[in-house]
Amino acid sequence: MFGKLSWSAIPFNQPIPLITSIVVMLILAGVLGLITAKKWWPYLWHEWITSVDHKRIGIMYCILGVVMLIRGFADAIMMRTQQAVAVGGAQGYLEPEHYNQIFSAHGTIMIFFGAMPLVIGFMNFLTPLQLGVRDVAFPTLNSVSFWLTASGALLVNISLFIGEFARTGWLPYPPLSEATYSPGVGVDYYLWAVQISGIGTLMTGINFVTTVLKMRCPGMSLLRMPMFCWTTLSSSLLIVAVFPILTATLAMLSLDRVFGWHYFTNDAGGNPMMFMNLIWAWGHPEVYILVLPSFGIFSEIFSTFSGKPLFGYRSMVAATLFICVVSMMVWLHHFFTMGAGPAVNTFFGIASSVIAVGTGVKIYNWIFTMYGGRVRFTVPMLWSLGFIFTFIIGGLTGVLLAVPPADFLVHNSMFLVAHFHNVIVGGVVFAVFAGLDFWFPKAFGFRLHEGWGKASFWFAFFGFWITFTPLYILGLEGMTRRLQHVNIDEWRGMLDLSVVGIVVLILGVIAQVIMLVVSIRDREKLRDISGDPWDGRSLEWATPSPPPFFNFAVMPNVEGEEAYWGIKLRAVETQQLAPEPQYEAIEMPLHSPVGFYTAVFASVTGFALIWQIWWLAGLGLVGAFAGFVVFAWRDVHEFHVPVEKLAEAERKRRAAREALLERIAREGAVA
Amino acid sequence: MTDTSLPAARETIRRVREDPYRLGHRPHGPREPIEGTGQGVTGPASKRVIVGYGFWIFLLSDIVMFSCFFAAFAVQRGATAGGPGIRDLVEMPRVALETAALLLSSYTCGLSFAATNARNLLWTQVFLLVTGLLGLAFVGMELQEFISLASRGITPQRSGFVTSFFGLVGLHGLHVTIAGLWLLTMMAQVQVKGFRPEIVHRLICFNLFWHALDIVWIGIFTIVYLMGAIA
Numbered sequence: 001m002f003g004k005l006s007w008s009a010i011p012f013n014q015p016i017p018l019i020t021s022i023v024v025m026l027i028l029a030g031v032l033g034l035i036t037a038k039k040w041w042p043y044l045w046h047e048w049i050t051s052v053d054h055k056r057i058g059i060m061y062c063i064l065g066v067v068m069l070i071r072g073f074a075d076a077i078m079m080r081t082q083q084a085v086a087v088g089g090a091q092g093y094l095e096p097e098h099y100n101q102i103f104s105a106h107g108t109i110m111i112f113f114g115a116m117p118l119v120i121g122f123m124n125f126l127t128p129l130q131l132g133v134r135d136v137a138f139p140t141l142n143s144v145s146f147w148l149t150a151s152g153a154l155l156v157n158i159s160l161f162i163g164e165f166a167r168t169g170w171l172p173y174p175p176l177s178e179a180t181y182s183p184g185v186g187v188d189y190y191l192w193a194v195q196i197s198g199i200g201t202l203m204t205g206i207n208f209v210t211t212v213l214k215m216r217c218p219g220m221s222l223l224r225m226p227m228f229c230w231t232t233l234s235s236s237l238l239i240v241a242v243f244p245i246l247t248a249t250l251a252m253l254s255l256d257r258v259f260g261w262h263y264f265t266n267d268a269g270g271n272p273m274m275f276m277n278l279i280w281a282w283g284h285p286e287v288y289i290l291v292l293p294s295f296g297i298f299s300e301i302f303s304t305f306s307g308k309p310l311f312g313y314r315s316m317v318a319a320t321l322f323i324c325v326v327s328m329m330v331w332l333h334h335f336f337t338m339g340a341g342p343a344v345n346t347f348f349g350i351a352s353s354v355i356a357v358g359t360g361v362k363i364y365n366w367i368f369t370m371y372g373g374r375v376r377f378t379v380p381m382l383w384s385l386g387f388i389f390t391f392i393i394g395g396l397t398g399v400l401l402a403v404p405p406a407d408f409l410v411h412n413s414m415f416l417v418a419h420f421h422n423v424i425v426g427g428v429v430f431a432v433f434a435g436l437d438f439w440f441p442k443a444f445g446f447r448l449h450e451g452w453g454k455a456s457f458w459f460a461f462f463g464f465w466i467t468f469t470p471l472y473i474l475g476l477e478g479m480t481r482r483l484q485h486v487n488i489d490e491w492r493g494m495l496d497l498s499v500v501g502i503v504v505l506i507l508g509v510i511a512q513v514i515m516l517v518v519s520i521r522d523r524e525k526l527r528d529i530s531g532d533p534w535d536g537r538s539l540e541w542a543t544p545s546p547p548p549f550f551n552f553a554v555m556p557n558v559e560g561e562e563a564y565w566g567i568k569l570r571a572v573e574t575q576q577l578a579p580e581p582q583y584e585a586i587e588m589p590l591h592s593p594v595g596f597y598t599a600v601f602a603s604v605t606g607f608a609l610i611w612q613i614w615w616l617a618g619l620g621l622v623g624a625f626a627g628f629v630v631f632a633w634r635d636v637h638e639f640h641v642p643v644e645k646l647a648e649a650e651r652k653r654r655a656a657r658e659a660l661l662e663r664i665a666r667e668g669a670v671a
Numbered sequence: 672m673t674d675t676s677l678p679a680a681r682e683t684i685r686r687v688r689e690d691p692y693r694l695g696h697r698p699h700g701p702r703e704p705i706e707g708t709g710q711g712v713t714g715p716a717s718k719r720v721i722v723g724y725g726f727w728i729f730l731l732s733d734i735v736m737f738s739c740f741f742a743a744f745a746v747q748r749g750a751t752a753g754g755p756g757i758r759d760l761v762e763m764p765r766v767a768l769e770t771a772a773l774l775l776s777s778y779t780c781g782l783s784f785a786a787t788n789a790r791n792l793l794w795t796q797v798f799l800l801v802t803g804l805l806g807l808a809f810v811g812m813e814l815q816e817f818i819s820l821a822s823r824g825i826t827p828q829r830s831g832f833v834t835s836f837f838g839l840v841g842l843h844g845l846h847v848t849i850a851g852l853w854l855l856t857m858m859a860q861v862q863v864k865g866f867r868p869e870i871v872h873r874l875i876c877f878n879l880f881w882h883a884l885d886i887v888w889i890g891i892f893t894i895v896y897l898m899g900a901i902a
Binding site: 133137138202205206207209210213214215216217218219221240241242243244245247248249252255259260261262263265267268269270271274278555625628629632633635637 | 709710712713714715716720721724725728729731732733735736739740742743746747750751752827828829830831832833834835837838852856860864869873
């Protein structure tokens with residue numbers, strides 16, 4: 001009846017997951033209770049859960065990402081402290097079985113449910129605003145994408161309380177992940193959670209390729225797009241090209257595990273190395289899917305806070321597309337030790353090193369953007385400067401790892417662990433925090449507290465380096481990754497130092513939380529009335545903060561690069577805004593519960609497949625098909641926004657702009 | 672040539688297509704940017720272009736997924752673990768019939784869209800039905816093939832080679848089955864709602880999907896069956 005599910009799935013005898021899950025459930029119950037008590041459900045349902053507004057979906061992606069980032073960080077704290085206390089004779093406080101689940105969950109959560117939602121959240125929130133249009137190409141599909149990601153995140157977190165998570169690392173390498181060696185449901189949780197969220201990501205990729213290439217406001221030719229839109233395009237192209245590989249690979253492993261097929265088994269003609277090749281053909285482009293939009297975020301920030309157009313815009317576009325293409329030709333560097341021979345290894349080694357050329361072009365462009373500019377050292381700018389320093393070191397250690405003979409020495413060592421944290425934390429996480437600070441006023445109408453923002457940056461920056469420098473050294477000394485127990489006493493000092501770094505990082509997280517609380521408390525003081533708090537250059541700053549659901553009452557007409565900067569300069573020169581436009585009524589997509597229903601059926605089906613409850617899986621699929629038919633039958637897709645409403649919003653926006661213009665005239669400078 | 676000079680029937684066709692490119696109806700030589708194509712100067716593309724374009728991108732991603740299963744088949748083709756090889760699996764007469772059914776279904780699918788362009792409900796439905804029946808015949812024969820293989824003990828549990836064979840062919844069969852379900856809902860939608868723009872857009876997507884599955888089958892027919900028969 002219930003497949004493999006029984007009461008023994010609940011970890012009554014393991015205090016850490018049991019207590020954690022009880023605490024999580026209490027918090028969840030508290031939040032739900034609060035929502036019920038305050039009667040917020042109708043608001044939540046109509047304005048957020050069923051919303052197909054790209055800005056709302058973007059914000060929900062970011063909230064999901066931040067929550068999962070904290071969850072993954074908790075895993076990180078446990079790993080660092082376990083390794084520091086389990087040196088020599090001591091065993092530490094985490095059993096090997098449990099420790100293996102933690103490092104697997106840490107990687108899976110950070111990449112799939114922390115970094116990806118945050119990056120996709122920015123793509124959602126910004127791309128249509130920067131392109132001067134009112135929504136993405138497929139708004140309802142966009143909502144489905146988000147809810148599928150949320151469904152995957154839910155399954156990963158259910159594994160904490162019902163059953164177990166994978167012990168096979170963030171990529172479940174066979175034959176270890178095959179049913180013979182991992183008979184529990186851990187790997188199945190991994191497979192279905194990632195499969196479901198991966199399909200959501202694929203839909204996002206399709207959506208944004210179409211949006212960027214087919215939905216731009218009049219005059220927005222490709223080479224007038226802000227840099228972030230180019231990186232959205234490149235990242236989405238990569239998603240479309242490689243996420244199907246992930247889907248296929250995970251499906252093959254599932255078939256192996258459930259039905260005893262022989263794709264990756266080590267008997268009967270299965271081929272485990274085929275898994276490595278397939279998964280990294282997805283996995284390496286995946287890191288560029290994360291880091292390219294991050295580069296876009298930094299590009300916007302460097303240009304805005306240097307008061308200059310981005311240096312070498314066209315070379316930046318070329319470098320982005322170069323990285324986009326070459327990122328698909330380097331996957332084998334994840335397993336030089338496979339023994340493919342010198343010719344193959346040399347090819348992939350050179351291809352991996354060559355990527356650094358594209359990245360180098362970008363780094364120089366950012367530095368030259370600052371050169372000769374009036375640089376303002378705001379919080380987003382601090383994160384960006386920290387990124388340049390951190391990412392250069394991470395990139396250089398990466399070039400080192402791209403040399404096959406050197407890689408043989410440090411393969412799967414702590415050196416590697418330090419390297420990829422160096423690029424992903426320095427590249428993606430710093431970008432996300434910079435971007436959150438930068439676009440927070442646009443999303444919510446008030447800025448974040450500057451002092452606490454700066455504190456959180458310095459804690460994170462030093463915390464990061466104190467945590468990971470020791471790991472570089474330990475890696476060079478031969479410490480391999482994923483050790484539950486360290487039996488060399490000499491490494492104790494470095495491991496302890498790493499824990500000091502984690503403590504500083506915790507302070508950084510606390511500073512972020514205080515920043516948020518203080519900013520919400522002082523929101524009236526931090527209010528952004530003009531809609532352009534940073535003296536911005538792209539079209540999102542032409543809208544009020546927060547923007548109305550239709551973004552632009554009248555679609556802008558772009559006449560050059562840096563669309564909004566041109567409009568602003570003209571207004572400053574002539575001391576008046578452009579004449580009031582002719583308003584025309586518009587149609588906007590109706591909100592739809594289809595994304596939420598999809599997630600419900602996806603979660604039920606996923607859970608049923610993990611525990612092999614076949615009737616429930618069938619029921620979920622039938623429900624999903626029924627939902628599809630009901631959605632297809634919908635007659636009204638859009639609603640009418642009357643001219644008066646548009647005119648009212650636009651006049652309010654113009655009044656704020658008049659005030660901004662007066663202020664600029666009074667204070668003498670644009671900034 | 673202006674729109675009004677078109678004969679009435681062709682004017683209808685043009686309207687139904689909503690094709691901003693108006694291929695074949697525009698003069699040669701230097702041209703103005705076209706409204707509705709989404710190429711920068713003129714603003715967002717028309718709904719039809721956006722839907723069609725997005726679906727093409729999806730098809731490309733689907734083909735990438737198939738390519739993984741093709742790659743697995745290529746890698747594991749010789750991994751028979753002492754069991755049956757490709758020569759033992761191929762039954763040419765049935766596969767020839769399957770292929771004929773599927774290719775014919777692509778033809779009838781194209782005819783159904785010609786009827787859609789002419790806004791002829793009856794012929795659209797007739798040809799969609801024929802397409803569906805041919806698809807059903809294809810899936811039926813494929814199932815028969817799988818069952819007959821299984822009865823001879825040739826199942827995916829036997830070896831890596833049989834696994835990759837069933838995976839590739841089965842994935843295509845699964846696609847055709849899902850496309851069949853989609854076809855049924857499309858027939859119902861056309862019947863109940865008629866040729867509204869969004870229904871026509873969905874029919875365009877369905878047609879693209881069906882033809883894409885045909886193209887994938889040509890790959891399978893060549894690489895799995897034909898090359899297997901001469902192995």
